[in-house]
Amino acid sequence: MKLIERKYLQDIIDVMGTPDIKVITGVRRSGKSELLNMFMEYVKNNNRNANIIYINYNLDEFDDLKQYKNLIDYVSNKYDSKKDNFIIIDEVQMCNDFEKAINNFHAEKKYDIYITGSNAFLLSSDLATLFTGRTYSIDVYPFSYKEFLLYFNLKNNEENFERYILEGGFSGSYLYKDIEKKYNYIKDVYKTLIVRDIVQRNKIQNIPLLDSISDFLIDNIARITSYRSVTNTLNSNKVDTNDKTVGSYIKYLCEAYAFYKIRRYDIEGKKYLSTQDKYYLVDHTVKYAINGTKNMNYGSIYENIVALELLRRGYEIYVGKLHNKEIDFVAIKRNEKIYIQVASNITDEDTFNREVTPLLQIKDAYPKILIAKTGHDKYQYEGVQIIDIAKWLAE
Numbered sequence: 001m002k003l004i005e006r007k008y009l010q011d012i013i014d015v016m017g018t019p020d021i022k023v024i025t026g027v028r029r030s031g032k033s034e035l036l037n038m039f040m041e042y043v044k045n046n047n048r049n050a051n052i053i054y055i056n057y058n059l060d061e062f063d064d065l066k067q068y069k070n071l072i073d074y075v076s077n078k079y080d081s082k083k084d085n086f087i088i089i090d091e092v093q094m095c096n097d098f099e100k101a102i103n104n105f106h107a108e109k110k111y112d113i114y115i116t117g118s119n120a121f122l123l124s125s126d127l128a129t130l131f132t133g134r135t136y137s138i139d140v141y142p143f144s145y146k147e148f149l150l151y152f153n154l155k156n157n158e159e160n161f162e163r164y165i166l167e168g169g170f171s172g173s174y175l176y177k178d179i180e181k182k183y184n185y186i187k188d189v190y191k192t193l194i195v196r197d198i199v200q201r202n203k204i205q206n207i208p209l210l211d212s213i214s215d216f217l218i219d220n221i222a223r224i225t226s227y228r229s230v231t232n233t234l235n236s237n238k239v240d241t242n243d244k245t246v247g248s249y250i251k252y253l254c255e256a257y258a259f260y261k262i263r264r265y266d267i268e269g270k271k272y273l274s275t276q277d278k279y280y281l282v283d284h285t286v287k288y289a290i291n292g293t294k295n296m297n298y299g300s301i302y303e304n305i306v307a308l309e310l311l312r313r314g315y316e317i318y319v320g321k322l323h324n325k326e327i328d329f330v331a332i333k334r335n336e337k338i339y340i341q342v343a344s345n346i347t348d349e350d351t352f353n354r355e356v357t358p359l360l361q362i363k364d365a366y367p368k369i370l371i372a373k374t375g376h377d378k379y380q381y382e383g384v385q386i387i388d389i390a391k392w393l394a395e
Contacts, residue, residue: 002151003034003038005038013042020133022114024036026140026141027282027283030140032090032116036088039088040054047084049083050084050086053075055088057089058090069101072101079111087115092115099130102115107133142168142169142170143169144312145390156394166285168186168284169285170185183289190289198252209239212237213250214253216234217253217279221281222280222303224264224278227247250279254279259281261278261279265320267322268322268323280304280308284301302372307329316333317329327339327340327341328341338367341369342371342372344372356381359384368384369384370384372387
């Protein structure tokens with residue numbers, strides 16, 4: 001499979017040599033293992049004094065290290081006091097009590113530690129309790145549009161943007177020529193790997209209910225959703241459940257990076273709202289793989305793509321509420337704040353006014369952007385930047 005250099009490699013290089021436990025997280029098949037391999041190549045090429053102790057639990061040769069004490073012994077035997085020692089472990093959760101081994105290595109203060117693992121078993125919310133040392137997380141996402149262009153050596157144009165809309169960011173699917181085979185791959189990743197991890201970790205007995213909740217969220221990406229609305233819909237379809245169970249299952253899906261939960265933010269009151277959130281898929285093509293491409297809602301697909309791109313760029317994102325209007329995204333990074341609306345087509349005057357009006361009603365001086373498929377260069381309307389979605393993604 002072809003490899004491209006992704007921004008995450010530099011993220012890892014920037015923390016190389018720090019005492020933190022470096023944890024590479026992200027959905028299954030997003031490229032975490034390839035990232036580790038590229039990092040090892042970088043270390044070999046740039047540090048002649050490096051001693052890399054590498055364990056990949058997907059390989060049979062490391063089966064004997066699935067007990068943490070065996071892992072400790074193996075690493076200790078590989079240690080070289082005259083060199084810079086790197087511990088790099090892929091799929092660390094396959095080692096029983098792996099956290100005991102990692103904490104032991106960290107306590108010895110003689111290793112630079114990097115690990116990946118299945119996200120249903122290595123949750124970012126659990127890292128502080130799993131590990132006694134400070135952790136540094138690097139979140140890996142499926143390919144962005146910009147990475148898609150780089151992978152295929154393409155230019156940014158309407159045809160290639162439409163191709164990305166259909167093929168998405170799971171790079172493993174790029175090996176298949178036929179679009180249906182691509183979607184079969186994506187469906188297998190979602191159903192076989194992601195959902196299986198959730199079932200195993202959380203000991204879920206009612207798998208059909210998990211599938212029903214997952215299907216509901218897929219059908220309703222970019223829509224305001226509450227546990228109650230999911231419960232009512234499932235109950236009306238003769239699926240017996242309650243708000244508490246629905247909330248737990250949605251939490252599991254988000255922990256596995258299948259979905260991202262985006263909370264609402266009251267722009268005028270400057271407070272977070274506790275009910276009715278939006279959910280976005282880790283990659284928009286999961287929707288096609290599960291439900292097909294008939295009756296495509298480009299507005300919600302574009303919104304999903306923009307949400308994931310903002311997360312890739314390091315923003316915290318919220319759904320903005322201003323009186324009875326909604327702002328698709330309030331994107332925050334340190335002292336930076338951007339208000340963003342997303343639309344599929346704004347050539348119709350009524351649609352344009354509907355999308356731009358909420359932005360014009362915001363009184364502060366932070367940037368306001370309307371992202372849509374315009375095909376034109378960036379321009380301004382009463383202080384609001386109007387940006388073509390493909391051009392924005394390719395920046």
